[in-house]
Amino acid sequence: MAPTPTPTKDEATVKVPSKDPKKKDDKKEDDLSEEDLELKQNLELYVERVQDPNPNLQRAALESMRQEIRASTSSMTSVPKPLKFLRPHYGTLKAFHQTMPDSDLKKYLSDILSVLALTMSAEGERESLSYRLIGTEGDIGSWGHEYVRNLAGEIAQEYTKRQSEEAPIDDLMELVQQIVAFHMKHNAETEAVDLLMDVEDLDLLLEHVDKTNFKRTCNYLTSAAKYLPGPDDMLVLDISYMIYMKFEEYPNALQIALFLDNTQYVKQVFTSCADLLRKKQFCYMIARHGITFELDDEMVADEDDREALQDIVNNTRLSEGYLTLARDIEVMEAKTPEDIYKAHLLDGRASSGASVDSARQNLAATFVNAFVNAGFGQDKLMTVPSDSTTGSSGNWLFKNKEHGKISAAASLGMIQLWDVEAGLAQLDKYFHSNDNPILSGALLGVGIVNCGIKSDCDPALALLGDYVDKEDSSVRIGAIIGLGIAYAGSQNDQIRSKLSPILNDAKAPLDVIAFASLSLGMIYVGSCNEEVAQSIIFALMDRSEAELGDALTRFLPLGLGLLYLGKQESVEATAEVSKTFNEKIRKYCDMTLLSCAYAGTGNVLKVQDLLAQCGEHLEKGDIHQGPAVLGLAMVAMSEELGIDMEIRSLERMLQYGEQNIRRAVPLALGLLCISNPKVTVMDTLSRLSHDTDSEVAMAAIISLGLIGAGTNNARLAGMLRNLSSYYYKDASLLFCVRIAQGLVHMGKGLLTLTPFHSERFLLSPTALAGIVTLLHACLDMKPIILGKYHYVLYFLVLAMQPRMMLTVDKDLKPLSVAVRVGQAVDVVGQAGRPKTITGFQTHSTPALLAAGERAELATDKYIPLSPILEGFIILEENPDYREE
Numbered sequence: 001m002a003p004t005p006t007p008t009k010d011e012a013t014v015k016v017p018s019k020d021p022k023k024k025d026d027k028k029e030d031d032l033s034e035e036d037l038e039l040k041q042n043l044e045l046y047v048e049r050v051q052d053p054n055p056n057l058q059r060a061a062l063e064s065m066r067q068e069i070r071a072s073t074s075s076m077t078s079v080p081k082p083l084k085f086l087r088p089h090y091g092t093l094k095a096f097h098q099t100m101p102d103s104d105l106k107k108y109l110s111d112i113l114s115v116l117a118l119t120m121s122a123e124g125e126r127e128s129l130s131y132r133l134i135g136t137e138g139d140i141g142s143w144g145h146e147y148v149r150n151l152a153g154e155i156a157q158e159y160t161k162r163q164s165e166e167a168p169i170d171d172l173m174e175l176v177q178q179i180v181a182f183h184m185k186h187n188a189e190t191e192a193v194d195l196l197m198d199v200e201d202l203d204l205l206l207e208h209v210d211k212t213n214f215k216r217t218c219n220y221l222t223s224a225a226k227y228l229p230g231p232d233d234m235l236v237l238d239i240s241y242m243i244y245m246k247f248e249e250y251p252n253a254l255q256i257a258l259f260l261d262n263t264q265y266v267k268q269v270f271t272s273c274a275d276l277l278r279k280k281q282f283c284y285m286i287a288r289h290g291i292t293f294e295l296d297d298e299m300v301a302d303e304d305d306r307e308a309l310q311d312i313v314n315n316t317r318l319s320e321g322y323l324t325l326a327r328d329i330e331v332m333e334a335k336t337p338e339d340i341y342k343a344h345l346l347d348g349r350a351s352s353g354a355s356v357d358s359a360r361q362n363l364a365a366t367f368v369n370a371f372v373n374a375g376f377g378q379d380k381l382m383t384v385p386s387d388s389t390t391g392s393s394g395n396w397l398f399k400n401k402e403h404g405k406i407s408a409a410a411s412l413g414m415i416q417l418w419d420v421e422a423g424l425a426q427l428d429k430y431f432h433s434n435d436n437p438i439l440s441g442a443l444l445g446v447g448i449v450n451c452g453i454k455s456d457c458d459p460a461l462a463l464l465g466d467y468v469d470k471e472d473s474s475v476r477i478g479a480i481i482g483l484g485i486a487y488a489g490s491q492n493d494q495i496r497s498k499l500s501p502i503l504n505d506a507k508a509p510l511d512v513i514a515f516a517s518l519s520l521g522m523i524y525v526g527s528c529n530e531e532v533a534q535s536i537i538f539a540l541m542d543r544s545e546a547e548l549g550d551a552l553t554r555f556l557p558l559g560l561g562l563l564y565l566g567k568q569e570s571v572e573a574t575a576e577v578s579k580t581f582n583e584k585i586r587k588y589c590d591m592t593l594l595s596c597a598y599a600g601t602g603n604v605l606k607v608q609d610l611l612a613q614c615g616e617h618l619e620k621g622d623i624h625q626g627p628a629v630l631g632l633a634m635v636a637m638s639e640e641l642g643i644d645m646e647i648r649s650l651e652r653m654l655q656y657g658e659q660n661i662r663r664a665v666p667l668a669l670g671l672l673c674i675s676n677p678k679v680t681v682m683d684t685l686s687r688l689s690h691d692t693d694s695e696v697a698m699a700a701i702i703s704l705g706l707i708g709a710g711t712n713n714a715r716l717a718g719m720l721r722n723l724s725s726y727y728y729k730d731a732s733l734l735f736c737v738r739i740a741q742g743l744v745h746m747g748k749g750l751l752t753l754t755p756f757h758s759e760r761f762l763l764s765p766t767a768l769a770g771i772v773t774l775l776h777a778c779l780d781m782k783p784i785i786l787g788k789y790h791y792v793l794y795f796l797v798l799a800m801q802p803r804m805m806l807t808v809d810k811d812l813k814p815l816s817v818a819v820r821v822g823q824a825v826d827v828v829g830q831a832g833r834p835k836t837i838t839g840f841q842t843h844s845t846p847a848l849l850a851a852g853e854r855a856e857l858a859t860d861k862y863i864p865l866s867p868i869l870e871g872f873i874i875l876e877e878n879p880d881y882r883e884e
Contacts, residue, residue, distance in 0.1 A: 040085045043068065047089045051096050055105060062108045069115055070142060083119050090120045110135035115143050118150050129154040133171050140175075141182040152179050152191065156198035169199075177204065184208040189217040190829045193224070197232075202239045206246065214247050216829075222256065222761070223828045226602055226639050230568060234260060241265060245272060251866045254282050258289050258762055261526065261566075270299035277810055277874060281865040283312035284872040288757055288801070290452055290764045292490040314454040317812070319418035321872060322375050322750070322802045324814050325846040331748045334379045335372050337365040340745050341738070342717075346725045359401040360731050361738075363408075366400065367793060368742035370411035374800060375418055375747060382412045383426065402437055403788035406478060409441025410794060413448035417797065423449030424459060431463075440478030443467055444791060447482025451797045452766070460486035461494060468498050473509045476502075480512065481791070484519025488766040488798055491527050496520065500532070503539040510547050511789070513539055514555040518773060521562030522798070526765040528570045529563055536560045537577055540585065548584040551783040554623070557589035558776050561596030562769050571597035587613075587624035595631025596772070600755075600763040602638040610635070611649065617658055626779040629653065629664035633671040634772065638756075638763065643672050647681060654688075663695045667775045670703030674771065675752040675803075676851035677708045677716055686719055690726070698736045698781050705740030706771075709796075710803065711850065712749035720744065732786050739793065750848065752803035753796060758868050759824065759854060770798025805855050806846040807864075807873050815875055816844045817859055824854035 032040065042064075049061035065082075072080035086093075093113060100106040114131035121127035128150055132140070140148055155172055162169050176199055183192035196202045209217050221240040225233040237256050244253035250273045257265030266286070273279060279300060286293050293313050300306040311317070326332050365381070373379040381396040400408045409430050416423030427449070430442035443464055450460040460482065467479035480502075483495050502508050502516040517536045524532050540556050547553060557578070564571040571593050578589040591613060598606040613628040632649070636642035650665050650672075657665070666688050673681045685707070688700035701723060708716040720741045727733040746753075755767035777784045777792040784792055809815040822840025837854050849855060855869040862875035 036081065039068070039081060043082060043085045044089070047086070047093065050093065050109065058105055059108070062105065062112065065112055066108070069112065070144075083116060086116055087120060090116050104136075107134065107136045111138075115147055118147055126154045126158055129158055129175075132175065140178050141186075145186070145188070148179055148182055149191065151175070152183075152195045155179070156195065159199045172199070173201070176201070180204055180208055184210075184213060184217075187213070187216075187831065189213050190220050193217060193220055197224075197228075197236075202236065205239060206242060209243055209246075211247060214243050214249070218243050218249075218252065219828050223826075230601075230603075245269075248272075249867075250278060251281065251285065251868075254285055255758055255761060255868075258286070258291070263293075266293065267299060270295070276300075276305055277876065278865055279309060280312060280812070281874045283309045284874070285758070285866065286313050287315045287318070288764075288871045289762055290489060290766045292454060312812075315418070315452050316420075316455070317872070318453065318802075319375065321806050321814075321846075322418065322804070323377070325750060325802060325804045325806060325848075326376060326748070328846050329750070329848070331750070332376065332378075334376065335745075335748065336380045337368040337372075337738075337742075340368055340372055340741050341724065342721060343724075346721060358731070359399075359404055360735055362396075362399045363401075363404045363790065364735050364738035364742075366396075366404070366408045366411050367739055367790075368745075370407075370414035370794075371742035371746045372748060373415050374751060374797075375415075375802075377416055377419055377422060379415050382408070382415060397438065403474070403790075405435065405437035406441040406444065406474060407791045407794075409438050410444040410448060410478075410791060412442075413445025414794065414797065416449050417451065417800070418449070418453055420449055420453055420455065420459060424463075436472045436475050439467075440472075440474040441791075443475065443478035443482045444485075444794065445482075447485040448794055448797050450486035451488070451800075454490070461492075465494075465498060468502070473512050476512050477515050480515045480519050481794075484515075484522040485770075485795070485797060488522040488769065489525050491524050491529070495523055496532060499523075500535045503535045504542070506542070510543075510550055511552050514552040517559035518555045518562075519559075521559030522766070522769050522773075525562050525769045526565040526567055527563060528567055533560060533563055533574055536563075537574070540581060540589070543582070543585075545582070545584070548582055551780040552789070553585065554588065554592075554776055554780070555773075557585065557592040558596075558773065560589070561592040562772075564593065564597045565765050565769060566597070566599050566601065566763065568597055568601060568603075587622070588627060591624045591627040591631055592776075595627055595634050598631075599634040599768060599772075600638045601635060602642045603635055606635050607632060607642075607646075614653060614657065614661055618660070623660065623779070625658070625661050626664040627776065629661055629668050630671065630772070630775050630779075633668035634768075637672055639760075646672055651684070654684075659693065662691075662693070663699055664779060666696065666700040666703040667778055670706035671771060671775060673707045674799075675707070675709045675711060675754045677711055677713045681707060682716065682719075689719075689723055694730075694733060695781060698733060699778055701733065701736040701740050702778055705743030706753065708740075708744040709753040710743075710746040710749060710751040710800075712745055716744050717741070732782075735786065736781075743796075747800070747802070750802055750804065751800050752851070753799045754851065755799055757801070757870060759870070761868075764799075767799035767801070770795040802871075803849050804846050805849055805869050805871065805873065807862075807875050809875060812874070814846065815862075816846075817857060817862060817875065818842055818844055819847055819855045819869065820858045821847055821849060821853055821855045824852055 046061040046065045049057050052058055068082045072082050093109065097106065097109050097113060100109065110131045114128050114135055117128035117131060132151060140151065155176060159169060159172055176195060179195060180192045183189065192208070193205065196204055205217065218240040221236050225236045228236060237260055241253050241256040244256065250269050254266065254269045257269060269282060270279060295306050295310050295313065297306070300309055369379055369381045397405055397408050412426055413423055416426055424446065427442045427445045430438050433439050446460055446463050464479040464482045467475055470476055480499065487495055499516045499520050503513055517539060520532050520536065536556060536559050543553060560574065564574065575590060575593050578593060579586060581589055594606060595610065610628045610631045614625055618625065632646055636646035647669065650668055653661050654665050666685055669681050669685060685700045685704050689697050689704060691697045691700065704716060704720060720737055724734060724737045727737060753771065755764050755771060756762065757764065773795045774792060805819065807815050807817050820837065820840040820842050822837035825836055825838050827834045827836055837856060842858050847855060849870060857864060860878055861881045863878050865874045865876060
C-alpha cells in the first residue's frame with residue numbers, strides 16, 4: 001500500500017460531493033490537491049477490493065480502510081476526509097454487507113459501516129447502532145469521541161422504543177457499559193450521566209467513578225436533580241449520596257441527606273466518620289439547617305464528646321458567634337428608631353406631623369427597634385436600666401395601647417434573641433404583671449428568645465405550658481405562638497397533647513384555635529403527621545359560616561399545609577378530604593395545601609396548575625387566588641431560572657389579573673427575592689407602593705422591606721424615606737413603611753431572611769414556614785397586621801439567621817483568616833478547573849456574605865472541614881503548608 005499523507009487544515013474547504021458525482025467530476029478533480037486525490041483513489045480501490053471474492057484481499061482492504069478512518073476521526077473539527085470520500089460508496093458497501101456470509105470479515109465491515117453511518121444514515125434510522133451491535137466486540141473509543149457520542153444518542157432512542165415493546169435490552173446495556181467507561185476516562189462525566197439517565201441505570205456510575213472525577217459527577221447530578229420530575233430527582237440524589245460516601249466526602253453527603261430529609265442517612269454519615277473534629281462540623285451544618293436531631297451512642301461513643309456535639313446541634317453557640325461578628329464589624333452600639341427613620345433628611349411637612357405621640361407610631365417604633373437590635377442584647381427603649389435619668393424601662397411599654405403592649409413586651413425577646421439565659425432573666429419581671437397583654441407579650445418573648453435554640457431542660461415548655469389553658473385569650477395566644485416559635489420543627493409530642501385539645505374545644509374563641517393550628521403546623525412542619533392533620537381538619541369542619549368569613553380562619557388551612565411543606569405527593573390524601581369542606585374555604589384550603597406541598601421543588605406542572613387558578617376572573621368574595629399567587633412563588637423559588645420566569649409571569653398578572661390577584665403579587669415578589677434586592681423587582685414594587693388601591697400599596701411596601709431584609713440597602717432605605725413623607729397623613733400606610741424600614745436595617749445589616757443556605761442548595765423548612773405565615777397574614781392586612789394581631793410579624797424570627805462566615809479553630813474559638821468573597825459562579829459541567837467566584841474582595845473573617853456570594857479561603861495554611869464556607873467553619877492546619 002502506498003502510505004497516504006494526512007490532509008492538512010487548508011484543504012478542509014472541499015465541497016461535499018453531490019448525489020450524482022458524474023456531472024461535477026471534472027470540476028471537482030481540479031479542486032482537490034494531489035494528496036486528497038491520492039487518498040480518494042486509494043479509498044475507491046479499497047471499496048472495490050472489499051467486494052473481491054478473495055478473503056485475503058478483503059481483509060487487507062478492510063484493515064487499510066479502518067486505519068484511514070481511525071487516523072482522521074480522533075479529532076472532529078470538520079467532517080474527516082475518509083468519511084467524505086466514502087459517502088458515495090455507502091450504499092454499495094451496505095448492499096454488499098447483506099450478501100456476505102457470517103464471518104469475522106462481515107463483523108469488520110459492520111464496524112466500518114457503523115462509523116460511516118455517523119454522517120450518512122437518515123434521521124431516526126439508528127443504523128450506526130444496529131451495525132455496531134453486529135460488529136466486533138472491540139474497543140469503541142478508538143473511533144473517536146464524536147462516534148461514541150452519536151452512539152449514546154441512538155442508544156437512548158432505541159432503549160425507549162424497546163421499553164415500549166418490552167423487548168430485551170441486554171445487548172444495549174453491554175454497549176452502555178463500554179460508553180460510560182470511555183466517557184468517565186475522558187472527562188465527559190456529564191455525558192455519561194445523561195446516557196445512564198436515559199437508560200434508567202444510574203447504579204452503573206458507582207463502578208466507574210474514581211477519585212479524580214467523583215466531585216464533577218456529583219455536582220452535575222445534584223444540579224440536574226432540580227430539573228428532573230419526581231421520583232427521578234430523589235433517585236439521582238441517592239446515587240450522589242452513595243458516591244460521596246464511597247469517597248468519604250462526608251460534608252457533601254450530609255448535605256444531600258439533609259436535602260432528602262433522611263435521618264437514616266444523617267446517622268450513617270456520623271457513624272461512618274471517625275474524626276471528632278469533622279463531626280463537630282457536621283453538627284454546625286445540622287444546626288444551621290434548623291432541624292431537631294438527637295445524637296446517640298452509635299454516632300458519638302464518648303459521653304462528654306456527645307454532650308459537646310449536642311450543644312452545637314442545639315445551636316447554643318449561635319448568639320456568641322453572632323456577637324463576635326458584631327464586635328468585629330463594630331456595630332454593637334444600640335440604634336433607636338429615629339436613627340433608622342432619618343427624618344431630618346426629609347422636607348419640613350412630614351417631620352412636623354411625626355412629633356405627635358400616637359399609639360400606632362409607637363407600635364411601629366417597637367417593631368423597628370426589635371428588628372434592628374435583634375440579637376444584640378441591648379437597645380435604647382426596652383433594656384435601659386431603670387434608675388437612669390430617662391426613667392424606667394416600663395415607660396416605653398406603657399406608651400403602647402392594650403394589644404400594643406403584647407408586641408412591646410415580646411420585643412424584649414427579640415432583642416435578646418438566641419441568648420436564652422439573659423433573655424429569660426430580662427423577661428422574668430413581666431411574668432408578675434397583672435396586666436394580661438404584658439404577660440402575653442412576655443410569653444411570646446420567651447418563645448422568640450428560644451427560637452432555633454434547643455435545650456435539654458426545655459425552658460420554654462416549662463414556662464409556657466401552664467398558660468395555654470388560661471382564661472384570657474390574649475395570654476393563651478401569647479403562650480401558643482411562643483411554643484410554636486420555640487419548638488418549630490421539633491415534632492414535640494408533649495406540646496401536641498397540650499395544643500390539640502384546643503382545636504376541638506367548642507368554647508375556645510376563633511383566634512385561639514387559629515393560632516393553635518398554626519403553631520402545630522410549625523412544630524410538625526413537613527412531618528406529614530396524621531394526628532395533627534386530623535385535629536386541624538375537624539377544627540375546620542366545625543367552623544360556622546360566620547367564622548369562615550373571618551380573616552384569622554385562613555391560618556387553619558395554613559397550619560394544615562405546613563405539615564406537608566415540601567413533601568409533594570404525601571399531601572394527596574389530605575387534599576381529597578379538603579374537597580369536602582364548606583365551599584367558602586374549600587378552594588383556599590386546596591391552593592394552600594398544593595403550594596405548601598410543592599414549595600421549593602420547582603415543579604413545573606404545579607406552577608401551571610396554580611397559574612390556571614390565577615387566570616380566572618372571579619367575584620369579589622373569592623379569596624383562594626391569594627394563596628395561589630403566593631404558591632407560584634413558593635414552588636418556583638428553588639432555582640434562579642425559575643425565579644426569573646416567575647417574575648415575568650407575575651408582571652403579566654399585574655396587567656391582566658383581578659384586584660385580589662394584584663394584592664398578592666407584591667408579596668409573591670417579596671418571597672422570590674427575599675433578602676436579595678434585585679433592581680428590577682425593586683422598581684416594580686416601588687411603582688406598586690404608590691398604587692391607588694391601598695391594599696396593593698401596603699403589600700408592596702412590606703415586600704420592599706422583605707427583599708431588602710438585613711441588607712441595609714441604601715437605595716431601598718431612600719425609597720422608604722420618601723414613602724414615609726408621601727404617606728405622612730395615612731396612619732396605616734405609614735405603619736407599613738416603618739415596618740419595612742425596620743426590616744431593611746434588620747440586625748443592623750448582619751441578618752438575612754432567606755430560607756435557603758449552603759449555596760442555595762438546602763431549604764430550611766422552619767424558616768420558610770415563618771415567612772409564608774407572615775405572607776398569608778399580609779393577604780388580609782387590615783384585620784391582622786393593622787388590627788390587633790400585629791405580633792404575627794414576629795414569625796419572621798424563624799427565618800432570621802446571621803449572614804456570616806465565622807472561622808473557628810479546633811477548640812471552636814474564633815480564628816481570623818483571610819477569605820475572598822465574590823459573586824458565586826455556576827461551574828457545573830465546565831471543563832478544567834474554572835474559578836468558582838468572580839469580582840472578589842479579600843476580607844478577614846468573620847465576614848458578611850450577601851445574596852449570591854460565595855467565600856473561599858485566601859490562604860493554604862488551613863483546610864476548611866466543610867466545602868461550603870457559610871456559618872461556622874472549623875479550620876484544620878494544613879500539614880503540607882510551608883511558610884514562604
